Amino acid sequence: xxxxxxxxxxQGEGISTGYPTVFLRLAGCNLRxxxxxxxxxxxxxxxxxxEEVFKKVTSYGYKRVCLxxxxxLLQQEIKILLAALKEYEINIETNGSVDIxxxxxxxxxxxxxxxxxxxxxxxxxxxLSNFKYLREKDEIKxxxxxxxxxxxxxxxxxxxxxxxxxxxSPIYNRIxxxxxxxxxxxxxxxxxxxxxxxxxxWHPEARGV
Ligand SMILES: Nc1nc2[nH]cc(C(=O)O)c2c(=O)[nH]1
Ligand code: SF4
Ligand SMILES: [Mg+2]
Numbered sequence: 001x002x003x004x005x006x007x008x009x010x011q012g013e014g015i016s017t018g019y020p021t022v023f024l025r026l027a028g029c030n031l032r033x034x035x036x037x038x039x040x041x042x043x044x045x046x047x048x049x050x051e052e053v054f055k056k057v058t059s060y061g062y063k064r065v066c067l068x069x070x071x072x073l074l075q076q077e078i079k080i081l082l083a084a085l086k087e088y089e090i091n092i093e094t095n096g097s098v099d100i101x102x103x104x105x106x107x108x109x110x111x112x113x114x115x116x117x118x119x120x121x122x123x124x125x126x127x128l129s130n131f132k133y134l135r136e137k138d139e140i141k142x143x144x145x146x147x148x149x150x151x152x153x154x155x156x157x158x159x160x161x162x163x164x165x166x167x168x169s170p171i172y173n174r175i176x177x178x179x180x181x182x183x184x185x186x187x188x189x190x191x192x193x194x195x196x197x198x199x200x201x202w203h204p205e206a207r208g209v
Contacts, residue, residue, distance in 0.1 A: 001053055001077045002027040002045040004038075004070060007208040008060045012198030014112050014139050015165060016091065021064040022057050026078070029070040031095050033120040035145065035171045040207065041070040050080045057085070068093040073103060082109065097125040101133050112139040113164075118152055119145030119171060134164040145171040150183050166191035172199055 004027040011021040027045025057065055065088050072078060073094050082090065082104060089108055094100065096114040113130055116122040120143070134140065142153045157166065168184060168191055170177040181193050202209040
């Protein structure tokens with residue numbers, strides 16, 4: 001597997017925010033979002049065997065693992081890794097362009113699936129059939145850059161949403177986050193709002209945190 005970084009931090013996003021989590025960032029991404037904060041993961045990485053990755057991930061002594069990227073679902077070896085990590089609580093951060101029905105939806109797996117908005121430049125890459133497979137505990141993360149993105153996302157959810165925890169989040173430094181809260185409350189939207197905790201605690205461009 002091509003691994004960009006493995007590190008221990010606290011989860012900065014989603015419903016496990018604040019919990020100690022081992023991050024496994026795989027290299028490579030099929031998208032090129034305009035606001036990407038991990039472009040260093042596109043090409044930089046070390047080839048490691050599944051066994052080496054397993055050893056490193058399990059060496060920290062925590063049971064929560066966040067599999068991220070890049071786009072982690074592009075590397076087929078993750079199926080073997082996920083099977084080996086069956087005792088672990090695994091959160092898979094996917095960019096929403098990959099068909100998730102090709103991957104196991106075990107009880108110990110939780111997807112956080114992005115919906116790419118127009119500001120990302122990748123709105124045509126969303127694999128909308130994924131909405132069919134998401135469960136109550138999976139998360140749908142929508143990163144907003146402006147009001148057009150918000151309206152676009154609101155309409156898309158009206159058409160496609162079935163199950164899962166919806167989270168709205170601002171593009172870092174692009175929009176006043178309070179505006180998103182205001183729009184959500186005005187429309188009586190019952191979803192989560194979040195800021196990326198790791199970007200508040202550490203430098204927004206820091207790696208390995
Ligand atoms: N602390 C921390 N939490 C995160 N949650 C998702 C991350 C990601 O880069 O996908 C991330 C990250 O890079 N750091
Ligand atoms: S999907 Fe994620 S890693 Fe890939 S370009 Fe978009 S923000 Fe960057
Ligand atoms: Mg990410």
